[in-house]
Amino acid sequence: MNGGGKIALYLGLAVAALLVPQVPFLQPYLIQFAFLWVMILFAMTWDVMGGQMGYNSFGNIVFFGVGMYATAVVQRDLYFTVEEYANVAGGEQAALTPAEYLTGLALGMGIGGMLAVLIAAVLGSGILGLRGHYFAICTLGLGIAAGELASGWDYIGAGSGLVTPLLPDALGERGPFFYYVFLVLAVITFLVLKRLYAGQFGLAINAIRDDEDKADALGLHATRYKTVAWCVSGFFLALAGGVFGNLVIFIDPTDVAFAGPTFGVWMVLMAILGGKGTLWGPVIGATVFHLTQEFFWTYLFGWQRVALGLLIVVVVVFFPLGIVGWLRERWPQRFGEMVDEDARRVQVSLEGER
Amino acid sequence: MNAILEVENVTKTFGGVVANNNVSLSVPKGAIIGLIGPNGSGKTTLFNSIVGYHPIDSGAVRFQGVELSRLRTPQIARLGLLRTFQQTRIFGKMNCVQNMQISLPHVDDGFATMLRRFPHEVTERAESLLEFVGLYAKRNLRAEDLSFGQQKLLEFAMALMNEPATLLLDEPTAGINPTLINGLIDRLKRANAEFGITLFVIEHNMRVIMNLAEHIYCLAHGELLADGPPDEIQSDQRVIDAYLGAH
Numbered sequence: 001m002n003g004g005g006k007i008a009l010y011l012g013l014a015v016a017a018l019l020v021p022q023v024p025f026l027q028p029y030l031i032q033f034a035f036l037w038v039m040i041l042f043a044m045t046w047d048v049m050g051g052q053m054g055y056n057s058f059g060n061i062v063f064f065g066v067g068m069y070a071t072a073v074v075q076r077d078l079y080f081t082v083e084e085y086a087n088v089a090g091g092e093q094a095a096l097t098p099a100e101y102l103t104g105l106a107l108g109m110g111i112g113g114m115l116a117v118l119i120a121a122v123l124g125s126g127i128l129g130l131r132g133h134y135f136a137i138c139t140l141g142l143g144i145a146a147g148e149l150a151s152g153w154d155y156i157g158a159g160s161g162l163v164t165p166l167l168p169d170a171l172g173e174r175g176p177f178f179y180y181v182f183l184v185l186a187v188i189t190f191l192v193l194k195r196l197y198a199g200q201f202g203l204a205i206n207a208i209r210d211d212e213d214k215a216d217a218l219g220l221h222a223t224r225y226k227t228v229a230w231c232v233s234g235f236f237l238a239l240a241g242g243v244f245g246n247l248v249i250f251i252d253p254t255d256v257a258f259a260g261p262t263f264g265v266w267m268v269l270m271a272i273l274g275g276k277g278t279l280w281g282p283v284i285g286a287t288v289f290h291l292t293q294e295f296f297w298t299y300l301f302g303w304q305r306v307a308l309g310l311l312i313v314v315v316v317v318f319f320p321l322g323i324v325g326w327l328r329e330r331w332p333q334r335f336g337e338m339v340d341e342d343a344r345r346v347q348v349s350l351e352g353e354r
Numbered sequence: 355m356n357a358i359l360e361v362e363n364v365t366k367t368f369g370g371v372v373a374n375n376n377v378s379l380s381v382p383k384g385a386i387i388g389l390i391g392p393n394g395s396g397k398t399t400l401f402n403s404i405v406g407y408h409p410i411d412s413g414a415v416r417f418q419g420v421e422l423s424r425l426r427t428p429q430i431a432r433l434g435l436l437r438t439f440q441q442t443r444i445f446g447k448m449n450c451v452q453n454m455q456i457s458l459p460h461v462d463d464g465f466a467t468m469l470r471r472f473p474h475e476v477t478e479r480a481e482s483l484l485e486f487v488g489l490y491a492k493r494n495l496r497a498e499d500l501s502f503g504q505q506k507l508l509e510f511a512m513a514l515m516n517e518p519a520t521l522l523l524d525e526p527t528a529g530i531n532p533t534l535i536n537g538l539i540d541r542l543k544r545a546n547a548e549f550g551i552t553l554f555v556i557e558h559n560m561r562v563i564m565n566l567a568e569h570i571y572c573l574a575h576g577e578l579l580a581d582g583p584p585d586e587i588q589s590d591q592r593v594i595d596a597y598l599g600a601h
Contacts, residue, residue: 196469198471199468199469199471200455200467200469200470200471200472201468203448203456203472204463204468206445206447206452207448210444210445210447211446213443214445215445216426216427216431217405217431217436217437217443218431218436218456218460218512218516219428219429219431219432219436219460219461219516220428220456224463224468228465277447
């Protein structure tokens with residue numbers, strides 16, 4: 001695509017995204033659209049590690065939960081004592097002024113983000129030395145452990161969860177408010193990642209994906225890049241988690257915050273569906289995944305998980321590279337790549353002969 | 355002679371297999387030195403020992419006076435001692451120019467460096483080195499689409515991009531067609547003469563190594579069997595026996 005077409009596409013998408021809350025018949029679905037941005041955030045942040053760097057992480061959900069809890073706790077402790085809060089949460093809701101609400105949210109997200117970076121750095125220095133499947137299994141353990149820890153910690157509500165403050169009326173309806181917050185967060189994340197991928201960082205993590213031994217042999221600070229990649233991924237996930245807690249109002253330790261079997265798996269699926277290791281793949285994968293999931297829920301209720309499972313099987317079998325990956329293999333020139341058709345053909349025929 | 359790389363009594367065993375036994379050799383600065391030996395004689399293991407790919411059991415490796423045996427591969431690479439791989443390792447999903455860009459010396463990978471875009475000069479240098487190895491026309495292709503021989507050339511160009519003081523080449527001509535081999539010998543010599551890179555080369559192709567190296571070490575069964583100038587090595591009865599299996 002040429003420069004002009006690209007700008008037009010970006011502008012068109014931006015206008016469409018901004019206009020969604022203004023369209024009357026979409027009004028009832030704004031929360032669903034807010035969820036869509038969350039899904040896109042999931043897929044994009046997972047792809048930093050799993051796609052661009054080739055480190056399949058099943059533990060990224062940890063950062064989501066950490067951000068969520070950190071934000072909720074800051075919002076709570078900034079204006080209430082724990083006892084007060086427990087009492088009001090039971091009966092009347094804790095009412096905050098818009099300024100208090102936004103301060104708590106922003107401060108909480110900031111602290112949540114920093115906490116996630118810290119955790120990613122500490123955990124990363126320990127387990128990013130593992131490769132391939134070993135890393136994946138190890139991160140799987142992290143997600144489960146985090147959920148168990150949260151379920152047993154009274155300060156954050158333990159197994160009975162934590163209620164976040166309600167959105168003050170002055171800030172408008174929940175739908176448009178969270179729609180715009182997540183839109184902004186997703187766009188910022190997208191732009192930051194786009195910029196990171198365009199520089200030395202992007203090539204370095206791609207190099208680690210393609211051949212880490214070779215990267216080592218060239219003197220690349222592989223551990224440093226890997227840790228920074230996980231920190232970036234964790235940071236934006238924690239911010240998303242912080243807002244997500246406020247969107248769903250009730251934080252359950254294993255079903256919402258550290259929801260490995262749902263969100264934790266979906267983020268992997270969405271990135272693979274769209275095409276991992278590409279800029280737009282996770283965005284497209286998350287959109288397709290979320291929309292089909294909603295349709296399945298609506299029209300195939302009772303069979304929605306089966307349908308979703310079949311969709312995944314179809315994608316993995318027929319489009320192992322994902323949607324964008326498939327398009328890129330078909331029309332590489334459109335993606336600014338060149339392919340030596342002859343070399344490809346020779347390779348393919350050789351493989352066929354074997 | 356001023357040695358840039360010194361290997362002293364290096365021993366490396368894998369379980370009961372003695373892959374390197376008390377190997378000592380030295381590579382003078384600016385030279386082209388060869389390392390030959392039958393299959394399984396411990397050549398690649400010696401390379402791995404030198405660049406810190408695995409710890410050695412005993413002995414010492416010094417590069418420009420720095421003891422290497424406690425350092426890890428990336429640290430050693432940043433000191434300017436680089437190796438290429440026998441199986442050829444390139445970054446397959448990235449194009450040739452990107453492969454070159456990421457091969458810049460990584461002495462300083464601070465945050466500013468991580469975030470930067472590649473300056474124009476880097477891309478220019480990458481392209482001129484691709485030109486040097488004859489891959490300029492293929493610069494925008496994905497590395498995995500290159501033929502095996504071209505990938506070898508790319509790996510060599512990547513090594514040059516890294517501006518090493520010494521380059522350990524593990525069978526640079528294996529799998530390359532005979533017409534390309536002459537060009538490669540010429541480029542290795544030019545890299546040595548023009549960029550001042552010391553070369554230490556493992557090679558099975560006797561014609562190549564006799565043409566290239568000024569001094570050759572021969573390993574057999576993990577031990578240093580002989581060393582000397584190419585003519586001497588070529589006619590050394592022990593070397594001939596080792597290759598023909600009389601040893």
